[in-house]
Amino acid sequence: MTQVAHRPAPARSAGPRAERRGSRAPSFFFNGHVPRRRAAVIAVSALFGFALTVVWSAQFVDKTIGDTVADTLLGHAAKGTPIAGVMAGIAFALATGIAGTFTACNVAVFSALAPLSGKSGSRRGRMAAALRPLGWLALGATAVSAVYGVIVALAGTGMPQFDQSQGGGPGFSGRLIQAMVVYGLIGLVMTYLGLASLGIVRDPLRRVSARFPNAPMVFMGCLIGAFLIGRPFSLFRQLFRDAAESHNVLYGAAAFGLQTLGNIVVMAVLLLLVTGLFGDRLHRWMSAKPSRASALMAAAFIAAGVFMVLYWDVRILARRDVIWYPMAPWAV
Numbered sequence: 001m002t003q004v005a006h007r008p009a010p011a012r013s014a015g016p017r018a019e020r021r022g023s024r025a026p027s028f029f030f031n032g033h034v035p036r037r038r039a040a041v042i043a044v045s046a047l048f049g050f051a052l053t054v055v056w057s058a059q060f061v062d063k064t065i066g067d068t069v070a071d072t073l074l075g076h077a078a079k080g081t082p083i084a085g086v087m088a089g090i091a092f093a094l095a096t097g098i099a100g101t102f103t104a105c106n107v108a109v110f111s112a113l114a115p116l117s118g119k120s121g122s123r124r125g126r127m128a129a130a131l132r133p134l135g136w137l138a139l140g141a142t143a144v145s146a147v148y149g150v151i152v153a154l155a156g157t158g159m160p161q162f163d164q165s166q167g168g169g170p171g172f173s174g175r176l177i178q179a180m181v182v183y184g185l186i187g188l189v190m191t192y193l194g195l196a197s198l199g200i201v202r203d204p205l206r207r208v209s210a211r212f213p214n215a216p217m218v219f220m221g222c223l224i225g226a227f228l229i230g231r232p233f234s235l236f237r238q239l240f241r242d243a244a245e246s247h248n249v250l251y252g253a254a255a256f257g258l259q260t261l262g263n264i265v266v267m268a269v270l271l272l273l274v275t276g277l278f279g280d281r282l283h284r285w286m287s288a289k290p291s292r293a294s295a296l297m298a299a300a301f302i303a304a305g306v307f308m309v310l311y312w313d314v315r316i317l318a319r320r321d322v323i324w325y326p327m328a329p330w331a332v
Contacts, residue, residue, distance in 0.1 A: 027206040028216040029196045033290040038198045045299035049306030053315055057331045061102055070099035083242045086251050093255040096235040097262020103233050126279040127272050134268050136214040140221020142257040145228045149256030153249045180313050182230030186223055187308025194301030197294050225260050
């Protein structure tokens with residue numbers, strides 16, 4: 001009797017869910033490991049960004065913190081004091097950049113901490129390894145801000161950031177409209193990067209970063225440098241006017257570049273502290289479950305992106321009585 005050879009049954013497909021998870025090639029913003037509860041990551045981080053807009057007080061952050069830090073660093077009242085010369089302007093730029101670290105237009109800088117944390121090795125090695133991506137981040141930030149400083153010096157005071165007139169309807173100055181557009185777009189980009197970190201959308205820099213591994217850090221630096229394009233911080237406006245009235249392109253580039261470097265000084269120090277003290281522990285924690293790194297990066301970008309869009313677009317509409325938006329009593 002002839003025996004029929006039995007062929008092994010084909011392996012069961014892992015299903016469309018597994019295929020969907022494996023359809024994204026690993027890249028800088030997406031490490032190939034999808035968190036099990038992507039919806040929860042999105043919801044919690046977006047809720048955090050929303051809650052921050054509800055309680056955020058520009059009066060306290062810009063004046064109580066920003067003005068006090070700038071006055072302390074400069075040794076005199078920064079606001080209203082004329083900037084006497086190029087060297088004074090350089091010092092003013094760096095001091096007010098540090099002072100503006102925690103303003104609403106700069107708080108999203110801290111989302112850049114997530115991709116840089118969690119390195120292994122010795123403490124000195126971890127901190128040295130963190131300096132290289134920080135350098136690329138600073139390069140992108142200063143490149144954009146310096147170019148904008150040149151434009152300001154060439155264009156003078158005819159730019160929208162000098163427009164204080166109230167337009168028709170609810171009253172929007174050119175400066176306010178520029179801030180809403182710039183920060184709204186940056187917020188959308190950050191939100192997209194957060195979704196890319198979860199594998200929901202494609203990493204827009206995947207092909208570029210495959211050839212140029214430092215391109216994502218330069219790109220994030222460019223986003224940070226673009227904060228100056230819409231920045232309404234009063235001390236920055238003082239520097240802005242001085243650079244515009246000087247018509248000195250070198251001064252404009254140097255002042256704006258240092259303003260941006262001042263914005264990331266605190267972030268860089270915090271990163272080095274976290275890397276040096278907790279980097280190895282964070283590395284073990286994320287290596288045990290690589291999807292944690294995806295969740296951490298996504299949460300940082302989504303929270304920052306949602307904050308930028310809601311604070312600089314939706315909440316401003318509420319401040320102009322166009323719509324209603326919840327705000328804490330001290331934030332009104």
